[in-house]
Amino acid sequence: MSRVWVVGTAAVTALGDSADVLWDELLAGTTGIRPLTRFSTAGYKTNLAACVPGLNSTGPGSLVNVLLDRLCKHLPPLPPDTLLIAATTKGGVDCLERVARGLPASTDDIPLPAFGAVLRRRLGLNTPGFTVSAACASGSIALGRGAQIIASGAATAVLVVAFDAVSEFIFSGFSALQALSHAACMPFDRGRSGLTLGEGAAALLLMSPDRASREDREPVGELLGWAASNDAVHITAPARDSRGLIQAIGAALAHAGIEPGEVWGVSAHGTGTIYNDLMELNAFRAIFGERNVPVYGVKGALGHTLGAAGAIETVIALRALAEGVVPGTVGFKDPDPAAVGMVHAAPTPLRGRRLLLTNSGFGGVNAALVLGGRPE
Amino acid sequence: VKVFVTGIGWAGAAGMGTGRGSTPFALPPGDLPPISRQEVFAEPDSRFGRLDAFSRLALAGVALALRDAGIEKWTEPRAVGIAASTTYGCTGTDLDYLATLGAAPGLASPQLFAYTLPNVFLGEAAIRFGLTGPTVIVSDEEGTGAAALETALDYVAGGGGTALAGICDLARPTRLPERAESPPGALFLVLERRPTREPLGALSARGRPGHPDDTHDLRALAGRLCTGNRVNRPDSCFHGTS
Numbered sequence: 102m103s104r105v106w107v108v109g110t111a112a113v114t115a116l117g118d119s120a121d122v123l124w125d126e127l128l129a130g131t132t133g134i135r136p137l138t139r140f141s142t143a144g145y146k147t148n149l150a151a152c153v154p155g156l157n158s159t160g161p162g163s164l165v166n167v168l169l170d171r172l173c174k175h176l177p178p179l180p181p182d183t184l185l186i187a188a189t190t191k192g193g194v195d196c197l198e199r200v201a202r203g204l205p206a207s208t209d210d211i212p213l214p215a216f217g218a219v220l221r222r223r224l225g226l227n228t229p230g231f232t233v234s235a236a237c238a239s240g241s242i243a244l245g246r247g248a249q250i251i252a253s254g255a256a257t258a259v260l261v262v263a264f265d266a267v268s269e270f271i272f273s274g275f276s277a278l279q280a281l282s283h284a285a286c287m288p289f290d291r292g293r294s295g296l297t298l299g300e301g302a303a304a305l306l307l308m309s310p311d312r313a314s315r316e317d318r319e320p321v322g323e324l325l326g327w328a329a330s331n332d333a334v335h336i337t338a339p340a341r342d343s344r345g346l347i348q349a350i351g352a353a354l355a356h357a358g359i360e361p362g363e364v365w366g367v368s369a370h371g372t373g374t375i376y377n378d379l380m381e382l383n384a385f386r387a388i389f390g391e392r393n394v395p396v397y398g399v400k401g402a403l404g405h406t407l408g409a410a411g412a413i414e415t416v417i418a419l420r421a422l423a424e425g426v427v428p429g430t431v432g433f434k435d436p437d438p439a440a441v442g443m444v445h446a447a448p449t450p451l452r453g454r455r456l457l458l459t460n461s462g463f464g465g466v467n468a469a470l471v472l473g474g475r476p477e
Numbered sequence: 478v479k480v481f482v483t484g485i486g487w488a489g490a491a492g493m494g495t496g497r498g499s500t501p502f503a504l505p506p507g508d509l510p511p512i513s514r515q516e517v518f519a520e521p522d523s524r525f526g527r528l529d530a531f532s533r534l535a536l537a538g539v540a541l542a543l544r545d546a547g548i549e550k551w552t553e554p555r556a557v558g559i560a561a562s563t564t565y566g567c568t569g570t571d572l573d574y575l576a577t578l579g580a581a582p583g584l585a586s587p588q589l590f591a592y593t594l595p596n597v598f599l600g601e602a603a604i605r606f607g608l609t610g611p612t613v614i615v616s617d618e619e620g621t622g623a624a625a626l627e628t629a630l631d632y633v634a635g636g637g638g639t640a641l642a643g644i645c646d647l648a649r650p651t652r653l654p655e656r657a658e659s660p661p662g663a664l665f666l667v668l669e670r671r672p673t674r675e676p677l678g679a680l681s682a683r684g685r686p687g688h689p690d691d692t693h694d695l696r697a698l699a700g701r702l703c704t705g706n707r708v709n710r711p712d713s714c715f716h717g718t719s
Contacts, residue, residue: 144582190594194571200652201575208653212564213595214616221618231624234566234614235596242613249631253682270571273578274590329611333554333603337591348556348609463591464600466612 105248106320106476108313109177109306110416114403115151115299118171124420127428128448132402134285134297140269145276147283150267151299151404163193163210164266169220172262172302176224179306180316184256185230187217188243188263190408192232195268220262228256234408236462237370238329239263240303241411241470245327247307257312263412264302271407272298278337286373286405287432288398289382289440296372299404303412310476319475322419325455326357326471337463339377343384345467346459350388353457353469361388364471365453366427368418369444370460371398372405373432377461382439384459393442394457395449401432411460411468418456422474425451478634481676483669484548485699486541488512488534489662494705495545496677501705504662504696509648512537524601529570529589532598535561535645538663539602542641546667547674551607558610558640559599560628561665562695564620564658566595569650598645610637620644620659622695629668630682639669644695664699678702 115133116126126133133151142148153171158164193210200206209215217232233243240263247259265271275281275298282295313320330352332345339346354361369381385396399417406413421427429447436444454474461467485496490507493516494500514525517537525533539559543549548557574589591597599612611632617624622644629642643665649658668680678701700706 141582197568197571198575201572201579209656211568211653212656213566213614214564214618214620218618229618231615231617234594234616235612236594242611246613246615246628249635253631270575270578270593273582273585274574274587274593276582277585277587277590279587329558329613330556331600331603331609331612333600333607333609335604336597336600345609463594464596464598464612465603466596466600 102252103254103309105251105324106308106310106313107305107322107324107419108308108318108320110321110419111172111175112303112413112416113153113168113172114301114413115153116403118175120416127399127402127417130429130431132285132431134404139267145272146281149285149297151297152267153300161199161205162207163196165193165216165264168264168266168302169216172304173223176304177306179224179226179260180258181225181227183226183258183260184228184250185217185221185226186243186247186259186261187220187232188239188261188408188412190234190236190239190265191271192216194270195266198268198270235466236464237407237410238460238462238466238468239408241458241460241468242329244305244324244412244415244470245329245468248324248327251307251309257309259307260304261412262304263409265300265407265409267298267300280374282373285432286401288371288373288401288430289378289437289444290433291435291437293373293375293378296374297404299406301403301406301409301413303409303416305412305415321475322422323473323476324470325473326353328352328356329466329468332465334465336465339380339461343380343387345465346381346384346461347387349467349469350384350457350459353471357471359455364394364455364457366451366456367394367396368414368456368458369396369398371400373400378437379439385443395427395445396443397427397430399428401430414458415470418458418472421451422454422456422472427451478682480630480633480668480670480680480682481672482666482678482680482702483672483674483676484542484546484667485677485703486538486545487662487664488537493537493541495541496703497545499705502699502703504660504664506660509661528601529567529592531567531570531647532592532601534647534663535598536601538643538645538665539641542665542667543606554607554609556610556637557608558629558632558637559602559608559612560615560625561643561645562616562622562625563595563614563645564616565646565649567593569647572650610640623693626693626695630680633668633670634682641665641667642695664695666695
């Protein structure tokens, strides 16, 4: 089995198009959550979301096209044989909204695999790829799948691109489910009351070490372990006993060949909903015992970017490993009793070179990645 | 690593079938008939009727495949995974949801919204059959199911033991323009490392992802492995070993 290096990253979020600015703003505790102007929020639970500044669609095409245009400007050079894995929850659902309203719409943007094909052509990649959709774990499961393909030797270069845009479709749905927070979300806080939607895109170029060395590409980090699971309990609510997430974390650690004591930080899903956050905290306590591993979440700064979340959070986690510090959790002020000692509002030193990243989502899915710092 | 195909189930315009049944596999063009609970499950299932049409179709394919493999019944959760391909997914449900949104923003249906992710039927299948492995939609550009099959094969070969690979699509919503696409229907294959019943065939996790050969096209594979096709098409080539 080959090792899996990450040799390039890019991210477009509510905190801008630059990964450096994103990192600096996260460390400063900045939030990209603002009043939403893309559509009327009258009748919904909140008017807040974390939208990418200046992201607007002027024609009948999906907003995702514009988002991906901006992301593509920051991609590293790509070999033509790179396998593309796209990841999204709802892709061009904004075009379906237009269809439903009788407005002009680019219906080519609606099928699930649409943007994978568009991206592949735009980037000049000649290997047919595929699209992963696994709710809010789409990005991290796509990364695990890409890593698996590299590790097995079936490919030596894989580009994972994860994306989702804020649409009224999604916003109204989470509002109808009573899942949106009135105020900006407060992950792991005692007073949390729901999530805040966000949007964004991220790309990670994975390579085998042999190929990366041949092409003189510097690794920024490593994917050491990956696993996914299903709670098999409920389609929209997490398992109260955290069984699925515990299973996924255990399998990812086993895959990486490391013990829980070798993990030095956790990038949590941290949506800010009462039950998801508690489920995660219970899972981390079950895995790490009384040891207080620094846990952080970025959704108080970036909103919940759905299918893009796992990939954006991996870009940030790799930077955390490189810098030796994990960001504080924006919106976290008064700790949930289960978060005391684990979650912090301020940046926390990272005392080792391995970090766990988790996501969970509708359909009962859970995903866990074990990330390593820059290979020495 | 050899992986065995131990069950096949499908539901399409021409009806339902299983790998070991006498009906030849086919997913022809045409209108999908409504799927009732009685056609899929012998026992009452109060939730089935409340599912969206996409989930009912997919669940029928999963149930029939597990039954064909002899592993439908369960007592303890098992780390069985599912990888499925879809082109339109739950787009029909999305349009139904948008119709409720159009009435008034505050009246959008949370029940319908819960089924507007293409992977949610996988959660329904996981709950019904106690499947706690990875569940994911993996859609290739051509709609062959090859990427889903390769994902499931890797999971089984990597120690997962058992997984299903499938394709599922309703008919293209009439409000969307015509495009090249496969006929509607659901098809699922059960893949196992250590089969407990005589397998229908075998595969190896080989080939480069994204370059599906005939082996990794799920419809072609089902057409070769199903008993009904072999009996009724004696000139067909049996792929794999049993």
